[in-house]
Amino acid sequence: MRTFRILFMLAWRNLWRNHRRTLIMLAAIGVGIWAMIFMTALTQGMVNEMIKDGISALPGEVQVHNPAYLDDPNINNLIATPDSELEKKFTGAGLVQWATRIKVPAVITSERESRGVTLLGIDPQRELGMTFIDLDNIDGRFLEDAADNAVVIGRKLATTLETEVGKRIVLMSQDPDNEIADRGFRVVGLFGASQESFEETYVFAGKETLQKLLKIGDHVTEVVVSGGDYRNVEPVFEKVSALVDEDLQVSRWTDLDSYLGTMLKVMDGFVLVWVIVIFLALSFGLVNTLVMAVFERVREIGLMLALGMRPSSILGQIVIESMLLLFLGMFIGNVLAWLTIIPLQGGIDISIVAEGMEMMGASSVLVPQLRLQDVILANCVVLVLGFLASLSPAWRASRYEPIEAITKAN
């Protein structure tokens, strides 16, 4: 322990013998760590937004369908389990947030225009907290109950169709016998969404109204269940799989939207690659500094060895010096990262490239997301790799032949 204290003191003093070099190195490490954390936080923020938007487009982290529905989203591929039965099962298993829906392709027609849309028949009470619709951001009103006779459409779609709250539109779809099922609806509300494509695509109607229109009794096309944490869907997935009939297909959201699913996986890998690349760029400077520090002190190291200091202590001294440098740099970098990320918590407006971000599936406000595990990852990588990088110069120094080293001319 005493040796360690002495080595620590030696290392600390050596560090400041050439304070310019140390300061430059600290700046480099600080910037490196800052970049690792800051960039990671931005990326995670973006992925987070994408996933939030993505999941809200098909709300519910776990969904149950008729196995044929996913490939052929048609009114013939239904789920026959009545709500009351689901209610009993789900409540028993502690699953509270769930809903049944009808989701079918349809054509919407105003006096002026027609468009293809996705028609969603929902039970508004059940959907609370699960839809992407911000209920405060609605012109007019949202649907009141499952038997509501009106529809709510997106603002963008309303503009295209040249319709407005209070006007009527016609929805056309098919019933199970492929008879055209159509009827007029009154538009009672317009919703806004973070992505324009949602406003163009989705039309909401009452579930029971649609069941009547499509002549499907009390059947639905999907059951959706939410557990509250989209990064951890496995528990909900397992519970639901155990509860529903075996001939139904249970999917996680990562299976349904494979783009987002891979995105989530790829990004975790990306963070590691990014951290390592930055470290490599740093490592040249780090090794250089240590090599120089050892080189300047060859005679001194020779003297210490001649006086009986063990080679392992020399090695320890250099490694401690390097670790001190890294710790100080890491401290600076982490504080810097924290200081830059905190003021940005309100979100960075990147609406200049909004449509490009929409193509990637992201919205136009970027909120950096500082995750503890990313910060730990960055710091650990730097520490471990930094330790490894400093071993070689330190090893070299500890192997000097005392006489040769002392007599070496500078």
Add this chain to the structure above:
Amino acid sequence: MGLIFRLAWRNLWRQPKRTWLTIGAMLFSNVLLIFMMSLQFGMYGLMIENTLKAFTGHMQVQAEGYVDDQKMRQVVPDVRALASTLREELNSENVAARARGFVLASSEERSYGIAVLGVEPAFEPVVSSVPGLVKQGRYLDSYDAAEIVVGAVLARNLKVGLGDEITLLCSGLDGSFAATVVNVVGIFDSGIAELDRSIAEIPLGHFQDVFYMEGAGHEIVINAPDVEQAPALEARVQGLLPAGKDLVVQDWNRLQPGLKQAIQADMSSSFFTYGILVVLVSFSVLNTQLMSVLERTREFGITMALGLKPQRLGWLVMLETCLMGSIGVVLGALLGALLTSYFSSNGLVLPGMEEMAAQFNLPVRMYPRITLLSLLAGPLVVFSFSLLAAIYPAVRLRWLQPVQAMRAA
């Protein structure tokens, strides 16, 4: 000059390990920059090409406002005549007229809402990649037959095959109810599910009959030989449009606004990455040069006492950096080009990228594209920043006092 040069060169190799470590830092970032930039340029090129060649083309003549609203009645009157005039005037086959509508398509068993394009069968294959992707049956061949070509996913969803009938229900230009029965003659498979699910093509003449278009259409697609030549062509087309009909030429950037922005967003995040790399290398250079100047304090003191001006010493330090940087640029460009050309002939597949690639209409295997810009931009920026970093150690020499410097330990 020769002397200074020789001095600089020799000084560089007094501490070979340090010099190589510094050059190593430069090499690392140069190679990385070259590879990444080539990969990006290759990717952007493909992204633009693949997205535009499906339907959009390099530019389109449309009614004013159609690009935003896509309303049925925002038409180009006499679209076929205008297209053939443009073809003659531009002396190019790369012009095709289209009309576009939304319909409910019903087969025996199924109904889906889709977009239907009315196309000129003779010219559509020139401007769009879709006719070439017909995997079953044939493409349309007559100007006004009741025929349809549908995407593979749509065919599967509608449960139709070649020779089956599809009923199209829609509202015509005047808002009246319109319907037609068409025969499936071909099925295309682009591999882009969104496209294969939601689009069908019928002959323009038949489209105009069914939708009561009275000869009108919605867009005339025009392609330049490549994207770079599009702006020049756009100006020419602009001059050829009949006056007073509210027609405009929309370039691809206006037609696919997401594309350029996605590229910009991607570029700005990568430039941040590159910037950090360059800054880290500069720190490395600053450190090295500062050390090498401090080491030589005595030596510099002597040379100054012998009458050498501090400016000359400053230039010596800059020259050393310059030499070091040049080695970095040359070796970096060489290694970078080697690495990149290996991947540009063999392609690069990143695990787990398939889904992401599909989102941007990219193939799974990507080929970096080396250009003079991607080869030199990165290394030259690193070089310039290295020089910038060396300014501080070089300028410090001005305040060096010969007598004190000679006494320095």
